[in-house]
Amino acid sequence: MSRAEVMRLVRFCEVGATNTAVTLVAYGLLVHAGCPGWLASALGFAAGAANGYHWNARWTFADRRREGDDGARLRYVAVQGAGSAASALGVLAAHHALGLAHLASEIVILPVVTVLTYGLMRTVVFPVRPTPDRALSA
Structure with missing residues (x-):
């Protein structure tokens, strides 16, 4: 595996860590606001996934992204x-x-x-x- 590929994998894992943080924060805020747990979980996951797409497209795989x-x-x-x-x-x-x-x-x-x-x-x-x-x- 090339150094560039290793760095891409590291960025992918860093984005994954931020996805987890976004998911958990969104979940906590939604539950605190009275949202049912199952719905807060789904919405939190969606927020984490949106974060992941944004950062993976613009940072992790920016060199491979097609306009x-x-x-x-x-x-x-x-x-x-x-x-x-x-x-x-x-x-x-x-x-x-x-x-x-x-x-x-x-x-x-x-x-x-x-x-x-x-x-x-x-x-x-x-x-x-x-x-x-x-x-x-x-």
Whole structure:
């Protein structure tokens, strides 16, 4: 893995940490304002995901971003859904198959889901931009 790719992965993890903070703050504020927990959770997750798209598009994958690629937002939402499903299924499997507590299961599955979603962000949401050199060789 190149140094540039390692740095991109580090930025991806930093954005993920801010997503978590945004999610938790939004959740806390919404619950404090009287919002039901399930709705506050969904809205908090959406706020964290919006933060993630903003920073991943402008910082983590800025060198791969294509202007006018409106499909990137939809692909981002799909990857977030896949990551959420993988996390839920992984926690369920680790809890039942390995007998781990829920928190331990989350800790075990988190790195796997991070690598999965990073790979999907890199290849599906923000794929390599075509350059004139690549277009001519095709």
